[in-house]
Amino acid sequence: MKIYITLLVDNHPAPGLKSPWGLSVFVKYGSIPFLWDTGPDPAALKYNANKLGIDLSKIEFVAISHEHFDHTGGLPYIFSLQKHPLIYYPHGGSKIVENRIAQWGGKIIEISRTTEIKKGIFITAPLYGPPVEEALAMVTNKGLILLVGCSHPGADKLAERAVKDTGKKLFAVIGGFHLLSSPRQKVERTILALIKMGAKKIAPVHCSGDYAREFLKKKYPSIYLPGRVGTNFTFEQ
Ligand SMILES: [Fe+2]
Numbered sequence: 001m002k003i004y005i006t007l008l009v010d011n012h013p014a015p016g017l018k019s020p021w022g023l024s025v026f027v028k029y030g031s032i033p034f035l036w037d038t039g040p041d042p043a044a045l046k047y048n049a050n051k052l053g054i055d056l057s058k059i060e061f062v063a064i065s066h067e068h069f070d071h072t073g074g075l076p077y078i079f080s081l082q083k084h085p086l087i088y089y090p091h092g093g094s095k096i097v098e099n100r101i102a103q104w105g106g107k108i109i110e111i112s113r114t115t116e117i118k119k120g121i122f123i124t125a126p127l128y129g130p131p132v133e134e135a136l137a138m139v140t141n142k143g144l145i146l147l148v149g150c151s152h153p154g155a156d157k158l159a160e161r162a163v164k165d166t167g168k169k170l171f172a173v174i175g176g177f178h179l180l181s182s183p184r185q186k187v188e189r190t191i192l193a194l195i196k197m198g199a200k201k202i203a204p205v206h207c208s209g210d211y212a213r214e215f216l217k218k219k220y221p222s223i224y225l226p227g228r229v230g231t232n233f234t235f236e237q
Contacts, residue, residue: 005174013228036175042075056081057081075087086106121139131152140171146162156194
């Protein structure tokens, strides 16, 4: 089985694609296509999906990391393709976005503890940043591939939760690490914690900051996965 992961929206630009501030990741886990976050606006999501030949009308669900606009703003595009999309959402937030999703006709499933939503796909118990934020963990025979949104509670804390609750070691981490304006020490500490948990591949994108990328590239080149909008990562199960 193969796992295909595409950065559908990311603020690191690439020619021919929109790169507003935000994150959206398209995943095909074996035969299951889904979306992790939606970026900040429906137009960018639609434009990039069309350019990359990704048909979001076929996705089985959307999982939202946290309520901020740069992860939820693209949702109207999903509603233009599906009448009642299934949306996993962290429990304990402000309800503003959640109420809107309900009004639009979305089928919301709130996550309050780590849950295996499909065989091999877990959404982790939300941790408080603020805001509350969940991560998504996919099982492979090398360990977990962890998708994070902005990591407001800490990428290391989200990974710890996933490792503890699934009983699997970490293999890869992809997403925003919220280290844009953090001191270098904190950036290094967070990345080293992920490596200590077993991470063999790390793709710091979105709000991870340049130093997280530089540090990994320089000190751990075999672990660093460079990513920008349009980047594809393929993993074997
Ligand atoms: Fe974000």
